Amino acid sequence: MLAFLASLKLAVSTILFIAIGLAVGTTLESGYDAKTAAYYVYRAWWFYTVLAVLGINIIAVAVSKLPWRKKHIPFLLAHVGIIMVLFGAWLTQRCGIDGTLRIALHERGHTVRGDKASIIVQNEARDVSWQPTEAVAIHFPGGRIDRYLPYAEAKVQFVADASKKAAIHLEVVGGFAMRAAQDVWLWEGGWRSMQLGPALFAIKKPAKKGPGLFFERHGESFSYTSINSDGKKSQGVVSGVGFLDIPWRGGVTVRVLDLLWSAHPETLYELSPDRTQTPAIHIAGGPWLGLGESYQRGDGALVAYVPQVAQLPFDVQLERFDLLFDPGTKKAAAYTSWVHIGNETKAIGMNEPLTYKGYTFYQTSYEQDEQGEVVATVLSVNRDPGRPLTYMGSFLIVIGSVLLALRQKRKRS
Amino acid sequence: MLFFMFYSLAWSFQSLDLVPVQSEGRVKPFIVFAHEVMFTLTAEKKLGSEALLSFMAHPHDWEDRAFIFVGPDAQKRLKLGKLVSPRALMRNDVLGQYARGILKERVPDFDALLERLHVFRQISSGEGWMMVPGEPWHALIETGSDTDLHSALIRRAFLEMLRAYTEKRQDDFARASAGLLQSVIAADPVHLASVWGGISLRLVTEYGLEVFRPYRFAWIMYALSAVFYGLVLAGLRRLEWGARSIFFAGCFFHAAGMLLRAFVAQRPPVTNMYESIIWVGFGIMLFAVFWQKRLVQCVASILACLCLLAADSALFDDGVHPLMPVLRSNYWLTVHVLTITLSYAAFALAMGLANAALFFWKRYPVEAIALVQTTVYRIVQIGVILVAAGTILGGIWADSSWGRFWGWDPKEVWxxxxxxCYAAILHARFVGWMRPVTFAIAISLAFVSVIMAWYGVNFVLGAGLHSYGFSQGGQGGVLGGVLIECAYVLWRYLALEKERKFL
Incomplete structure (x- = not known):
C-alpha cells in the first residue's frame, strides 16, 4: 500500500489530472462565469480529494525515504513546501474572513459582507449558507431553491386574481421618455400614480395643471384625460389595448399594452446582462427573492435571502476619499480612503493596505453619485490565518527546487 | 487605394509629427497619436499624420469612403463588408437601434464600431485634436473663445497650416506646421521643452522610436544571425565572428528599443501582450548569451526573430497606455512579470532546441541525445524554478493589493x-519513463500550456482579473503556429518511430 501511495506513477498521474481539471475550470469560467468554475472544479469535492491524494502521495514518498539523510534535504524542502501551501490554503478557506465593507462618506461601518449567501428561516436554529453558484438545488428547512440567477433584474408582472383591483399597463415612447420605450404600470391596489419626466400618470381625478395623463374608472371602463404642458385638455375612453389619442408635443405616443380588471403585482426576476447586478433565487412553490428580500411562508415563518455577513469587533469611519485621474480623462489613476480606526486616521490606498487587529483592509473600489462625487468607499476585508504557512511554504518550494537543480548538476559532473 | 486622397509624398510632415498631443491620459507626439487613431479606425498601422489632417480638410469626401474596419461579428449581424464608410454606418438601422439602447444586449463589436465613428467625427471636426496645453488639455476646435494668448496662437497656427494643406501650398505648410510646433511647446515649456530648449527628450525619443522602429532592425539582424550560425554549424567556421557580431548587433537594437520605451513610458515595458512578446524574445537572447553554444544561439536567433516579427506586425496594440491603478507599482511589476516572462523565454528556448534535436536526431543521434539530456533539461529546470517563483511572487503581490494570495483567476490557474505540466514531465523523466526522444517530444508539446497561459487566457478565454491585457488579435496566427508545431512533432515522431531503435 505504502509502495503505491509513495509511487511516482501516482504522483505524475495526480499532477496531470490536476492540470487537466484546472484547464476545464478555466474553460468553464470563460464560457459561464467564475462562480460556475468554482462550483464544478475549484471548490468541488472531487478537486479537494485529488489535492488530498497529492498531499498523501508526497507524505508517503517522504516517509518511504526514512531515515532521511543530507541528500534528501532539497527534496524535503520543496515537497514540505507544497504540503504547507496546501495546508495554508485549507486554513484560509476554513477560518479566513474575506468580504467587502462599504462605508458611506463620514459614516461608520463594521458589517463585512462575504461572497456567500444564506437563507434564514424564522425559528430555525441553523442558517443555510452556500457559495453562490449557478447550478444549485439548495434545500433549507421546509423548502428548496429551484432557480438561481447570478445577476438578476427585477421586473413587475400582474397576475389575475379575485381582488377586483384593476391594472393598466402603458408604453410611453418619445419626448421626455427619450430613447427606449418606458413601461408604466398603474394599479388601483396601491400604485395609483407614476412620475415620468415632467409628466404624471395616475388613476385619479385630473389635476389642474399638466402635463399628465389621468384615468378614472367607471365600472367596467376607464376614461382618460390628458393635459399637456400648456394646460390644454383632451379626453377619451380606454376601449382596450391600443394607442391613446394624445396631442402632446415631441411626438410622444402612449399605448395601452394590458388592461386587467382584477389583478395584483408580482415581482419576477430575469437574468441581467449587467454583471454587477445582485443575484436572485426562486423558492420552489414560492416567490422570487432578490438578495436582501424576505417573504412570509404559508406556515407563517419568515424566510429571508440575505448575504452572509460578519461583524468587525471595531468601527471604521470614512473621513475623506481622494480620487486622482489620468490627465485629461475620467479614468481613475489612484484613489485613497482616509479612515478613522482605533483613535487614529490612516490611509488605505492601491497597493497600500492597512492592517489592524489581525484584519487587513484593501482599497477595492468606490461609489459615485450622478454628479461624479464620491459617496462611499468599498474596501475588501481579510483575515487569513493561513497566510504565514502559505508564505513559508512558497519560500521552501523555491529554495527546494533551486537546490534540487543544483544537486543534479553536481551529480552529473 | 486610400492614397489618392493624399497629396504627394514630397510633403514634409516632420514638424506636425512632433507636435505634442494629449490623448488617453498621456502627452505624446502627433505621429504616435495619428497611428493610434488610424489603428483604431482601420485596424491597420499604415497611415499616419496626413490621414488625420485630410479628415479635417476634406470631411465630406471621407464620409463616403469605405475605410472603417468592421469586426467579424458586426459584419455578420449588420450585413456589412470588412470596410465601410461613416455614412453607411450612420444609416445602418440595426446599429442605430443598438446605439439608442433598443437592442437589450451588449455586442462588443458594435461598441467598437460606434467608438470608431465617434473617433472619426472627433478628428474630422477638430474636437479630438487635444493640442492646447492645460489642465486638462483643450481641443483645437472647441466651443467658447480662447482663454489666453497661447491658445489663440496655437489655434491660429493650426488654421494656417490646415489652409496651406487644403490649398496645396507645400512651403507654407512646412512653415505653418513648424510654427504650430513652436507655439504648442511655448504654451507649456516646463513639461514640453527640454532643459536646453527645443522639444523634451521624452517626446523626441517617442517620435524617434515610432519612426525608426528599432525592433525591425533587430529582427532582421536575428534572421541574419540565424542564417550565419546555421552556416557555421554546417562547417563554415570562418563565419563565426560575423555570426557573433550580427547576433550582438541584434541584441543591441532589441535592448535599445526596450530601454527607450521604458524611458518613454516611465515604467518597465512589460504591461501588455506587445511588450511581453518583446521581453520574452529578449529573455531568449539572454539565455543564448550565457549559453555559449552555437546551436543555442542559432535557435535563439530564430525564436527571437519570430517574437519580434509578431510584435512588429499589426497584430497587437503597441500603444503606451496608462496602467490600471493596481498595476502602478514598478517594483512588483518588474519582479513578478519579468520572472514569469523569463520562464516563458526558457520554455520557448527549450521547445526550439527540442525541435532542432528532433530534426537531426536520425543523422546525429549522439549529439541530439546529449543536447536534450543536458542543455534542454537544464533550461527546463530553470524555467520551472522561474515559473514557480514568478507565480508565487504574483501571489504575494495579489495578497498585498487584493488581499488574497490565490483566487483561481484564469491567469494564475494557467x-x-x-x-x-513541466513538473509532471520532469518527474516522469526522473523515474526513467522517458527516453530522450519522448522527453524532447514532451517538451515541445508542453509549450502549448505556455501559449495558453501567456496568450490564450487573454485572447482566447478572455476572462478574469488580468483583464488589463485583454484585446483582440493574432488568434489565427497563434492557432496556426500551435498546429504547425504539433504537426511537426508528429512528423518527427513518425519518422523516428519507423527506425524503432530510438523510442
Whole structure:
C-alpha cells in the first residue's frame, strides 16, 4: 500500500489530472462565469480529494525515504513546501474572513459582507449558507431553491386574481421618455400614480395643471384625460389595448399594452446582462427573492435571502476619499480612503493596505453619485490565518527546487 | 487605394509629427497619436499624420469612403463588408437601434464600431485634436473663445497650416506646421521643452522610436544571425565572428528599443501582450548569451526573430497606455512579470532546441541525445524554478493589493497548469519513463500550456482579473503556429518511430 501511495506513477498521474481539471475550470469560467468554475472544479469535492491524494502521495514518498539523510534535504524542502501551501490554503478557506465593507462618506461601518449567501428561516436554529453558484438545488428547512440567477433584474408582472383591483399597463415612447420605450404600470391596489419626466400618470381625478395623463374608472371602463404642458385638455375612453389619442408635443405616443380588471403585482426576476447586478433565487412553490428580500411562508415563518455577513469587533469611519485621474480623462489613476480606526486616521490606498487587529483592509473600489462625487468607499476585508504557512511554504518550494537543480548538476559532473 | 486622397509624398510632415498631443491620459507626439487613431479606425498601422489632417480638410469626401474596419461579428449581424464608410454606418438601422439602447444586449463589436465613428467625427471636426496645453488639455476646435494668448496662437497656427494643406501650398505648410510646433511647446515649456530648449527628450525619443522602429532592425539582424550560425554549424567556421557580431548587433537594437520605451513610458515595458512578446524574445537572447553554444544561439536567433516579427506586425496594440491603478507599482511589476516572462523565454528556448534535436536526431543521434539530456533539461529546470517563483511572487503581490494570495483567476490557474505540466514531465523523466526522444517530444508539446497561459487566457478565454491585457488579435496566427508545431512533432515522431531503435 505504502509502495503505491509513495509511487511516482501516482504522483505524475495526480499532477496531470490536476492540470487537466484546472484547464476545464478555466474553460468553464470563460464560457459561464467564475462562480460556475468554482462550483464544478475549484471548490468541488472531487478537486479537494485529488489535492488530498497529492498531499498523501508526497507524505508517503517522504516517509518511504526514512531515515532521511543530507541528500534528501532539497527534496524535503520543496515537497514540505507544497504540503504547507496546501495546508495554508485549507486554513484560509476554513477560518479566513474575506468580504467587502462599504462605508458611506463620514459614516461608520463594521458589517463585512462575504461572497456567500444564506437563507434564514424564522425559528430555525441553523442558517443555510452556500457559495453562490449557478447550478444549485439548495434545500433549507421546509423548502428548496429551484432557480438561481447570478445577476438578476427585477421586473413587475400582474397576475389575475379575485381582488377586483384593476391594472393598466402603458408604453410611453418619445419626448421626455427619450430613447427606449418606458413601461408604466398603474394599479388601483396601491400604485395609483407614476412620475415620468415632467409628466404624471395616475388613476385619479385630473389635476389642474399638466402635463399628465389621468384615468378614472367607471365600472367596467376607464376614461382618460390628458393635459399637456400648456394646460390644454383632451379626453377619451380606454376601449382596450391600443394607442391613446394624445396631442402632446415631441411626438410622444402612449399605448395601452394590458388592461386587467382584477389583478395584483408580482415581482419576477430575469437574468441581467449587467454583471454587477445582485443575484436572485426562486423558492420552489414560492416567490422570487432578490438578495436582501424576505417573504412570509404559508406556515407563517419568515424566510429571508440575505448575504452572509460578519461583524468587525471595531468601527471604521470614512473621513475623506481622494480620487486622482489620468490627465485629461475620467479614468481613475489612484484613489485613497482616509479612515478613522482605533483613535487614529490612516490611509488605505492601491497597493497600500492597512492592517489592524489581525484584519487587513484593501482599497477595492468606490461609489459615485450622478454628479461624479464620491459617496462611499468599498474596501475588501481579510483575515487569513493561513497566510504565514502559505508564505513559508512558497519560500521552501523555491529554495527546494533551486537546490534540487543544483544537486543534479553536481551529480552529473 | 486610400492614397489618392493624399497629396504627394514630397510633403514634409516632420514638424506636425512632433507636435505634442494629449490623448488617453498621456502627452505624446502627433505621429504616435495619428497611428493610434488610424489603428483604431482601420485596424491597420499604415497611415499616419496626413490621414488625420485630410479628415479635417476634406470631411465630406471621407464620409463616403469605405475605410472603417468592421469586426467579424458586426459584419455578420449588420450585413456589412470588412470596410465601410461613416455614412453607411450612420444609416445602418440595426446599429442605430443598438446605439439608442433598443437592442437589450451588449455586442462588443458594435461598441467598437460606434467608438470608431465617434473617433472619426472627433478628428474630422477638430474636437479630438487635444493640442492646447492645460489642465486638462483643450481641443483645437472647441466651443467658447480662447482663454489666453497661447491658445489663440496655437489655434491660429493650426488654421494656417490646415489652409496651406487644403490649398496645396507645400512651403507654407512646412512653415505653418513648424510654427504650430513652436507655439504648442511655448504654451507649456516646463513639461514640453527640454532643459536646453527645443522639444523634451521624452517626446523626441517617442517620435524617434515610432519612426525608426528599432525592433525591425533587430529582427532582421536575428534572421541574419540565424542564417550565419546555421552556416557555421554546417562547417563554415570562418563565419563565426560575423555570426557573433550580427547576433550582438541584434541584441543591441532589441535592448535599445526596450530601454527607450521604458524611458518613454516611465515604467518597465512589460504591461501588455506587445511588450511581453518583446521581453520574452529578449529573455531568449539572454539565455543564448550565457549559453555559449552555437546551436543555442542559432535557435535563439530564430525564436527571437519570430517574437519580434509578431510584435512588429499589426497584430497587437503597441500603444503606451496608462496602467490600471493596481498595476502602478514598478517594483512588483518588474519582479513578478519579468520572472514569469523569463520562464516563458526558457520554455520557448527549450521547445526550439527540442525541435532542432528532433530534426537531426536520425543523422546525429549522439549529439541530439546529449543536447536534450543536458542543455534542454537544464533550461527546463530553470524555467520551472522561474515559473514557480514568478507565480508565487504574483501571489504575494495579489495578497498585498487584493488581499488574497490565490483566487483561481484564469491567469494564475494557467501559470499553475504550466508549472504542473513541466513538473509532471520532469518527474516522469526522473523515474526513467522517458527516453530522450519522448522527453524532447514532451517538451515541445508542453509549450502549448505556455501559449495558453501567456496568450490564450487573454485572447482566447478572455476572462478574469488580468483583464488589463485583454484585446483582440493574432488568434489565427497563434492557432496556426500551435498546429504547425504539433504537426511537426508528429512528423518527427513518425519518422523516428519507423527506425524503432530510438523510442
Amino acid at each position: 501559470a499553475l497548469i504550466t508549472l504542473l
